Amino acid sequence: MLSAIIVEDEVLAAERLRVLLEECNVVLLNVFHHAQPALDWLSIHEADIVFADIGLPEINGLEFVERIKRGAKRQPEIIFTTAYEEHALRAFELAAADYLLKPIRMTRLQAALDRVGEKYREKADDFTHFTVFSRDLMIEIPWQQARYLLAEHKTVFLITGDGQRYELPKTLVSWEELLGDKVIRIHRNAIVFRHTLDCLIRLDEEEDESNAIWGAKVLDVPKPLPVSRRQLATLRKILKKQI
Structure with a gap:
């Protein structure tokens, strides 16, 4: 699942994009109406995509991208939004992943998201193992031995089939991006290997099915892991395909 922020000074345009991204199952991390707060946020947080108005009033597109390159914690993909078609060439000169003309159409947005998503899937295909420390020794754990990743108190832990627990660097969202289709989110603090x-x-x-509480049974894990209502439908689809 991709994550994104919006940098857009037009409130209505930002809201329309927010609604479209929600329909595309993109995790929207933040919305900014000015460039500098977005740059400050990117210096300590991570996002897959930055949707940026190419005509922000206080900073031009080139300077905005350069500042992201210099100061972002992790380099995101840039998708520019613009009301003027002539800005398209400029957007690609800035090494943008894509540009979207306002008003943004769902089909065009989805095509841009698919292009970015493909890049992350390619990264996931290259991933072979986790590198962790155990008793001051560095060891490699093939991803096939992993069962799930859990975020607790701003720390991410890898849990393996034999019940071992290892601390990992980076955020849960970062691992979700890197591992791609290998994993599925079941809760805001947990992703499970498919x-x-x-x-x-x-x-x-409870008699009321709509308020039911569900858990996911995971291989080699004794207790079911909590499943959020938001992810329940997605998990049901995945499990139905596996039958």
Whole structure:
């Protein structure tokens, strides 16, 4: 699942893009109406995509991209938004992943997201193992031995099939991006490797199905892992395909 921020001084344009991104299942991390707060945020946070108005009033597109390159914690893909078609060439000169003409159409937005998503899938295909420290020794753990990643108190942990727990660098969102289709998010603080998913288990006895609490049974993990209501439909689709 891709993550993004919006940098757009037009409130209505930002809101329209927010709604479209929600429909595309993009995790919107923040919305900024000025460039500098966005740059400050990117210096300590990570996002896959920055949707930026190429005509921001206080800073031009070139300077904005250069400042991101110099100061971002991790380099995001840039997708410019503009009301003028003649800015398209300029956008690509700035090494943007794409540009979108306002008003933004869903089909055009999805095409841009697919292009960025493909880059992250290619990265996921190259990933072979985790490098972790155990008793002051560096060891390599093939990703196939992993069961899930859990975020607790701003730290991410890798849990393996034998129940071992290792601390990992980077954020849960970063690992989700890197691992791509190898994993699926089941909760705001947990992603599970798809090949380990077994089934969904009802965790309560409420009569009202709409308020039911569900867990995911994961290979070699004794207790079901909590599943958020937001992710329940996605998990059901995945498990149905595996049958």
